[in-house]
Amino acid sequence: MTDDQLSEHADQPSAADLWDARYAESHRIWSGNPNAALVRETSDLAPGRALDLGCGEGADAIWLAKRGWRVTATDVSRIxxxxAAEHAKEEGVTDLIDWQWHDLGATFPAGTFDLISAHFLHSHGELDRDAILRTAAANVAPGGVLLVVGHCGFPAWETNPHPDVRFPAPDEVLAALELPDGQWEVLRSEEHERIQNDPEGRPTTRTDNTLMVRRLAG
Incomplete structure (x- = not known):
């Protein structure tokens, strides 16, 4: 890398700076409700140890904790x-959630987990999503599941899409995981629609996708 490239890279805001700035725009960004795909795919799972990657303001982690899971929840934004920690206190589940700051491209929570959930792990900054998800898969306990939910594209109201952001299909996510043959089973791989309000509060249809895989216990 040349000196000019090093200088340009140094001038770029970090992922933490980008997301802190995003969260600082308003008192709350998200609805405070758990993601519908998480509820749909995990309601029948027996509680154990869960890891929430990119937990945001904590709604998914709190929902899991209220169902008896012991949750490690991580995000790159300290804000x-x-x-999230304040919300967990209000919901009475503080003791069940360990909030951890991680830039997942550099550090990853220690331990193995019965459920690892990655919802909308997209970023306008640098993010080696494939490598992060491979690390996640390696930390799924035998019999545990990895749930990856992503967008299929930008929302209809986005007028300036970011060309550096890709939205892979479920089969692309599965291929990128490089899971060993005979050690995993695919539980879900599909696209699905949901209703999301645009910035003006008008309901619009958005397409997401879900990949859910289980590490075989044997």
Whole structure:
């Protein structure tokens, strides 16, 4: 890398700076409700140890904790983590959630988990999503599941899409995981529609996708 490239890279805001700025725009960004795909796919799972990657303001982690899971929840935004911890206190599940700051491209929570959930792990900044998800898969306990939910594209109201952001299909996510043959089973791989309000509060249809895989216990 040349000196000019090093200088240009140094001038770029970090992922933490980008997301802290995003969360600082308003008192709350998200609805405070758990993601519908998480509820749909995990309601029948027996509680154990869960890891929430990119937990944001904490709604998914709190929902899991209220169902008896012991949750490690991580985000790159300290502002988001502070809000999440306050929300958990209000819901009475503080003791069941360990909030951790991580830039997942550099550090990853220790341990193995019965459920690892990654919802909308997209970023306008640098993010080696495939490598992060491979690390996640390696930390799924035998019999545990990895749930990856992503967008299929930008929302209809986005007038300036970011060309550096890709939205892979479920089969692309599965291929990128490089799971060993005979050690995993695919539980879900599909696209699905949901209703999301645009910035003006008008309901619009958005397409997301879900990949859910289980590490075989044997």
């Amino acid at each position: 988001a983590l502070e809000r």
